[in-house]
Amino acid sequence: MDCDLKAISRDIRCDTLAAIGHLGVGHLGGSLSLAELLAVLYFKEMHIDPKNPKMPGRDRLICSKGHAGPAIYAALANRGYFEKELLMTLNQGGTRLPSHCDSNLTVGIDMTTGSLGQGFSCAVGAALGSKLEEDGATIYTIIGDGETQEGQIWEAAMFAAAKKLDNLIAFTDRNKLQLDGPVSQVNDISPLAEKWAAFGWNVIDVEDGNDVDQVEAAVAHAKLGRDSERPTMVILNTRKGCGVPWIEELGAANHNTNITEEQALAAIAAIRGEG
Amino acid sequence: MEMRAVYAECLAQLMEQDRHVVVLDADLARASGTLKLYERFPRQMFDCGIAEQNMASIAAGLSSYGFKPWIESFAPFATRRICDQIAISICYAKQNVKIVGTDPGISAELNGGTHMSMEDMGVVRSIPGMVIYEPVDERQLRAAMPVLNAYVGPVYIRLFRKAQPDVFPEGYKFDLFKANLLREGKDLSIFVTGMMTKDCLDAARILLEKGIDAEIINVHTIKPVDRETVLASARKTGAVLTVENHNVIGGLHSAILETLAREKIPAMAVGVQDRFGEVGKLPYLREAVGLTVENIVATAEEAIKLK
Numbered sequence: 228m229d230c231d232l233k234a235i236s237r238d239i240r241c242d243t244l245a246a247i248g249h250l251g252v253g254h255l256g257g258s259l260s261l262a263e264l265l266a267v268l269y270f271k272e273m274h275i276d277p278k279n280p281k282m283p284g285r286d287r288l289i290c291s292k293g294h295a296g297p298a299i300y301a302a303l304a305n306r307g308y309f310e311k312e313l314l315m316t317l318n319q320g321g322t323r324l325p326s327h328c329d330s331n332l333t334v335g336i337d338m339t340t341g342s343l344g345q346g347f348s349c350a351v352g353a354a355l356g357s358k359l360e361e362d363g364a365t366i367y368t369i370i371g372d373g374e375t376q377e378g379q380i381w382e383a384a385m386f387a388a389a390k391k392l393d394n395l396i397a398f399t400d401r402n403k404l405q406l407d408g409p410v411s412q413v414n415d416i417s418p419l420a421e422k423w424a425a426f427g428w429n430v431i432d433v434e435d436g437n438d439v440d441q442v443e444a445a446v447a448h449a450k451l452g453r454d455s456e457r458p459t460m461v462i463l464n465t466r467k468g469c470g471v472p473w474i475e476e477l478g479a480a481n482h483n484t485n486i487t488e489e490q491a492l493a494a495i496a497a498i499r500g501e502g
Numbered sequence: 503m504e505m506r507a508v509y510a511e512c513l514a515q516l517m518e519q520d521r522h523v524v525v526l527d528a529d530l531a532r533a534s535g536t537l538k539l540y541e542r543f544p545r546q547m548f549d550c551g552i553a554e555q556n557m558a559s560i561a562a563g564l565s566s567y568g569f570k571p572w573i574e575s576f577a578p579f580a581t582r583r584i585c586d587q588i589a590i591s592i593c594y595a596k597q598n599v600k601i602v603g604t605d606p607g608i609s610a611e612l613n614g615g616t617h618m619s620m621e622d623m624g625v626v627r628s629i630p631g632m633v634i635y636e637p638v639d640e641r642q643l644r645a646a647m648p649v650l651n652a653y654v655g656p657v658y659i660r661l662f663r664k665a666q667p668d669v670f671p672e673g674y675k676f677d678l679f680k681a682n683l684l685r686e687g688k689d690l691s692i693f694v695t696g697m698m699t700k701d702c703l704d705a706a707r708i709l710l711e712k713g714i715d716a717e718i719i720n721v722h723t724i725k726p727v728d729r730e731t732v733l734a735s736a737r738k739t740g741a742v743l744t745v746e747n748h749n750v751i752g753g754l755h756s757a758i759l760e761t762l763a764r765e766k767i768p769a770m771a772v773g774v775q776d777r778f779g780e781v782g783k784l785p786y787l788r789e790a791v792g793l794t795v796e797n798i799v800a801t802a803e804e805a806i807k808l809k
Contacts, residue, residue, distance in 0.1 A: 289563075330566070331596055338566050339595035342586055345559045349591055352563020359524075359545060360567070379587075382556035390548075 232439045235266040241495045242301035246314040248491020256467035256481035258298035260402045263439040265302040277307040284362035287337040291346030292371035293327035308335035344377030351383045354395035369398045373405030375416045387458045388427030395458040396449045402467035404479045429459040436463025506535030506663040512647035526573045528554045534574045558587035565597035577603030577619035593631045606660045607747035608787040618779025624752020626658045634724040636660040636696040639669045645676035667700045681728040687717035691735040694745040705798035727757045741805045742769035768808030
């Protein structure tokens with residue numbers, strides 16, 4: 228697809244804010260940090276068809292940090308999987324858009340996630356499935372840097388490398404914050420790139436994961452690893468709450484935080500104004 | 503024939519018929535009897551190494567891709583160790599994964615208390631959508647395997663690995679959701695699962711000598727329990743005994759009590775009395791936890807007295 232990825236990132240960010248703002252509370256920080264990546268994947272790289280969401284051989288995205296559901300839903304709505312009005316039902320009783328991704332509820336969601344570490348293994352399973360089907364699909368997956376503390380991540384990392392799953396491209400949303408504080412203080416995961424390299428993965432370190440050009444270049448680079456017999460990890464250095472200064476300033480407290488509709492509308496206006 | 507050999511033979515047939523049937527191990531293929539299948543099915547068998555939680559979620563990912571995965575390990579590692587992966591990646595996500603836990607309860611014998619799952623059914627029984635099946639003998643397992651594979655959804659299979667005495671006749675037809683009447687009786691209903699089934703038939707002969715006519719029903723599927731059969735038998739006899747190689751909390755006894763909650767029928771249990779296992783051979787362990795024919799007879803008599 229040929230489109231303005233910066234504008235789409237803004238749309239995803241604004242629609243995420245609108246949905247969470249309408250509800251009054253939600254996982255703002257780790258949703259806002261992903262807007263650029265989701266724009267690049269859904270609008271440029273992924274071989275998908277919103278009119279045929281279960282298309283065999285399609286690329287898949289499994290967001291293992293399932294709490295970024297609101298950003299994924301904003302991206303799916305913008306891509307045409309469903310009407311944008313649905314975003315306003317986020318987390319309301321009976322909604323099809325729950326806090327954490329659910330493949331049985333939401334069209335376009337490839338796997339249910341939310342219990343950290345598990346979605347990453349599921350993505351490895353899907354990558355293995357794609358290899359067995361020989362369908363040429365690329366399996367994308369997103370993990371959080373806090374999530375990286377889960378032992379299951381490293382079990383899956385080992386398996387994916389051992390089985391040479393070079394159709395798997397993973398992203399770490401390296402926003403450096405988790406619920407209880409800075410990742411470096413809670414339980415440091417650094418040196419992160421070296422860990423993934425030691426596990427046998429190609430590693431691409433992106434200086435600014437909220438710069439859409441850098442993300443675009445990194446994903447293009449990652450796709451070159453398709454025949455390397457190694458899975459690829461793209462570390463995106465992002466800002467938790469990116470795009471809204473007061474949310475960013477909340478730091479670790481922005482993981483799941485309150486926001487009024489007025490605050491959301493003001494933030495959206497500021498983002499649009501910048502555009 | 504060992505139950506694991508029957509299981510492996512059936513799995514091989516299923517893999518032969520359908521390339522989407524895949525098997526995942528966590529370094530216990532040798533114990534499960536499936537190691538020799540790796541050469542024959544290199545694109546359908548995957549050893550994840552000693553990483554059960556990864557195995558469970560990889561299976562869910564394969565299921566999301568249209569595959570029909572079977573995962574296997576010792577019963578405690580196939581259930582309590584990966585309870586959240588079973589709950590979320592498999593059951594909540596509605597994935598079609600078969601989970602095989604071998605050496606349930608005291609059958610872990612020389613591996614001892616750490617490997618002895620007295621609670622595996624309890625762990626998975628409280629997860630919505632889960633089906634639990636425990637085979638009795640070779641014929642039942644053979645009949646069950648294609649049915650289990652064809653059933654779309656998660657099933658926990660509690661597999662005794664070694665040979666089991668024959669209970670079911672040639673030509674036995676298996677219905678996953680229907681309990682099997684093994685002996686008709688009028689004084690007491692004995693509901694039994696797995697390796698204790700033959701013991702109950704032996705106990706019934708002793709009880710008959712004592713003037714007690716026991717009905718024996720194999721509840722091979724512990725969840726969902728065949729309510730119709732259980733209620734009809736319990737109402738007919740007016741007294742119930744459950745017999746299982748599992749903690750009396752969380753397994754067959756609990757399932758039967760839940761079924762009988764609105765009935766005024768006494769129900770006693772032969773099972774592991776809320777304790778951990780220990781190392782030993784089966785005859786010692788049976789005595790240690792009370793899984794003996796004598797205990798079945800004695801507890802049946804107690805149940806009758808409560809009528």
